[in-house]
Amino acid sequence: MAGKSSATPTTYSPSLSGQKKKRPSFLTDSDWVRPDGRGPHQCRPAFLRTGAVNSASGSAYAEFGNTKVIVSVFGPRESKKAMMYSDTGRLNCNVSYTTFATPIRGQAPETKDLSSMLHKALEGAIILKSFPKTTVDVFALVLESGGSDLPVITTCASLALADAGIMLYDMVASVSVSCIGKNLLIDPVSEEESYQDGSLMITCMPSRNEVTQMTVTGEWSTPKIHEAMQLCLDACSKLGKIMRSCLKEAASGPQD
Amino acid sequence: MASMGGPNDLSSEMELDAFRRLFPICFHERHLLESIRPDGRALGRARDTTLMLGAVASANGSALAKIGCTTMLAAIKLEVMTPTAEAPDEGCIAIDFHMPPICSPLVRPGRPAELAPVISKQLSDTILRQGIISGMINLKDLCLVSGKAAWMAYLDIYCLDADGALFDAALLSAVAAFSHLQIPVVSFNDDGRIVLISDDNSGAMKEKEPVNKEKIKLKLNNLPFSLTCILHKNYILADPTSEEESIMETFLTVVLDSSFQLVSLNKPGGPGLAHTSSIQECITLTRQRVKEVQKILQEAISDMEVD
Numbered sequence: 001m002a003g004k005s006s007a008t009p010t011t012y013s014p015s016l017s018g019q020k021k022k023r024p025s026f027l028t029d030s031d032w033v034r035p036d037g038r039g040p041h042q043c044r045p046a047f048l049r050t051g052a053v054n055s056a057s058g059s060a061y062a063e064f065g066n067t068k069v070i071v072s073v074f075g076p077r078e079s080k081k082a083m084m085y086s087d088t089g090r091l092n093c094n095v096s097y098t099t100f101a102t103p104i105r106g107q108a109p110e111t112k113d114l115s116s117m118l119h120k121a122l123e124g125a126i127i128l129k130s131f132p133k134t135t136v137d138v139f140a141l142v143l144e145s146g147g148s149d150l151p152v153i154t155t156c157a158s159l160a161l162a163d164a165g166i167m168l169y170d171m172v173a174s175v176s177v178s179c180i181g182k183n184l185l186i187d188p189v190s191e192e193e194s195y196q197d198g199s200l201m202i203t204c205m206p207s208r209n210e211v212t213q214m215t216v217t218g219e220w221s222t223p224k225i226h227e228a229m230q231l232c233l234d235a236c237s238k239l240g241k242i243m244r245s246c247l248k249e250a251a252s253g254p255q256d
Numbered sequence: 257m258a259s260m261g262g263p264n265d266l267s268s269e270m271e272l273d274a275f276r277r278l279f280p281i282c283f284h285e286r287h288l289l290e291s292i293r294p295d296g297r298a299l300g301r302a303r304d305t306t307l308m309l310g311a312v313a314s315a316n317g318s319a320l321a322k323i324g325c326t327t328m329l330a331a332i333k334l335e336v337m338t339p340t341a342e343a344p345d346e347g348c349i350a351i352d353f354h355m356p357p358i359c360s361p362l363v364r365p366g367r368p369a370e371l372a373p374v375i376s377k378q379l380s381d382t383i384l385r386q387g388i389i390s391g392m393i394n395l396k397d398l399c400l401v402s403g404k405a406a407w408m409a410y411l412d413i414y415c416l417d418a419d420g421a422l423f424d425a426a427l428l429s430a431v432a433a434f435s436h437l438q439i440p441v442v443s444f445n446d447d448g449r450i451v452l453i454s455d456d457n458s459g460a461m462k463e464k465e466p467v468n469k470e471k472i473k474l475k476l477n478n479l480p481f482s483l484t485c486i487l488h489k490n491y492i493l494a495d496p497t498s499e500e501e502s503i504m505e506t507f508l509t510v511v512l513d514s515s516f517q518l519v520s521l522n523k524p525g526g527p528g529l530a531h532t533s534s535i536q537e538c539i540t541l542t543r544q545r546v547k548e549v550q551k552i553l554q555e556a557i558s559d560m561e562v563d
Contacts, residue, residue: 010337011335011336011337011408012335012336012449013333013335013336014334014335014336014440014442014449014450014451014452015451015452052416052417053327053358053359053416053417054325054417054419055325055359055360055361055417055418055419055498056358056361057361059358066313066314070358070416071358072357072358072359074361077361094357094365096356096357096365098329098331098354098356098412098414099333099352099354099410099412100312100314100315100318100331100333100412101314102314103314105333105335105410137357137364139356139357139358139365140358141356141358141414141416143312143329143414144312144313144314
């Protein structure tokens with residue numbers, strides 16, 4: 001690709017005419033109308049399926065609105081030769097984006113930090129002692145980015161790990177909330193994320209009621225944080241049920 | 257079956273899976289003797305193939321192609337460029353083939369698959385071949401205003417699941433994505449840049465003359481289709497799986513266009529040598545396959561139009 005881009009002239013993506021996207025200032029005090037017509041506390045419909053990639057040990061596909069993600073799990077397999085001996089297993093995570101994932105080509109976000117966030121979100125849920133000396137690789141590809149990418153990746157990765165038969169304490173479900181003015185919006189889309197004053201994401205193991213990861217960024221008041229956390233935890237437990245039923249369906253359905 | 261000698265003697269004493277892993281060549285040759293393959297196919301048959309157009313909402317044209325388990329996702333994004341001085345009335349197409357680590361246990365992040373640039377080049381050669389009659393796309397159709405603006409079509413193909421015959425699946429997804437491609441309605445704005453005109457603000461934009469009146473489809477001539485075969489001893493196996501590819505290493509890829517003209521023939525070395533007769537047989541198999549695939553593409557296009 002590098003060779004081509006130097007040979008070809010610079011290009012730009014044609015934008016929609018006459019529409020300057022700016023955050024409307026009056027929104028700070030009024031109610032935010034969600035672009036996809038959802039209620040503020042309503043998540044996008046989740047579509048989850050295991051076994052998307054045949055050549056992997058386990059895999060899952062997740063589609064939340066316009067956010068579409070595939071995660072493959074490989075291993076447990078031999079660790080890299082340079083790795084020191086370890087009596088617990090290793091987890092290796094990598095997230096990448098397709099070039100067409102974002103509306104404008106090649107504007108994918110930095111994936112190094114997403115990979116490390118994914119690693120930290122999953123680490124606590126995996127029984128690493130069950131595969132000493134070896135590595136489990138979790139690779140995610142974002143086919144289309146439509147907002148709340150990291151929570152969707154984490155949820156999908158956890159399902160793929162379960163599909164691969166990796167020992168887990170529990171599956172992890174992840175949900176984020178955006179704060180725009182006085183509105184709390186669960187499972188935000190890209191447009192909402194770009195206008196947000198603050199964001200809160202919780203990754204938890206619903207049946208153990210344990211949080212593996214929580215990030216809070218931006219401007220928050222204490223009661224707002226409480227409200228947002230409660231929203232996330234409720235949504236996580238519901239998402240956990242959907243994940244469970246997805247796995248049950250795969251196990252009871254016809255085996256290939 | 258002690259007659260075959262060697263490790264076959266163990267075949268009755270060993271579990272099937274273990275035999276398959278320990279003596280893969282024997283395992284496959286025993287099948288070939290009976291003119292069948294481990295997945296139940298006849299030697300010359302390709303796997304079930306499905307196509308879905310419009311799989312990527314944010315792209316101008318896209319398609320998902322599945323041949324057996326091999327899955328390819330192709331998407332085309334159109335951007336605007338200033339044409340070069342040598343070809344002021346021509347657009348441009350950039351083709352890239354990606355093998356992300358999700359697709360196969362052999363690909364690791366940071367170490368891109370060796371195969372990906374090879375397939376990328378093969379695809380570019382096949383799709384961008386220019387000729388008076390044979391070209392698939394006329395680059396002049398991508399021109400907006402001569403010397404000022406033309407379309408740059410970025411075609412990116414992602415392998416989501418690698419299970420053999422990657423080039424065939426990638427080419428099929430690329431051709432299908434071009435069949436699905438719609439060129440949007442655009443006009444110049446005051447700064448001389450190209451802007452999109454959406455349906456709802458077309459009234460307000462009436463004073464500006466759109467460059468093209470309505471969404472158009474690209475005119476495609478002579479679509480290329482391919483079939484990869486394995487040559488192993490006297491056998492010819494069409495549309496190999498990755499397991500077959502890893503065991504028997506002589507491949508021959510034939511590309512024919514929709515009127516069965518030969519576009520390319522590629523035998524990238526390998527331990528086996530090909531007789532003229534086996535090359536001819538591969539071409540015959542490809543002809544049959546092209547008919548099959550054309551039908552699948554037609555069905556996918558008409559499914560799209562119904563929706």
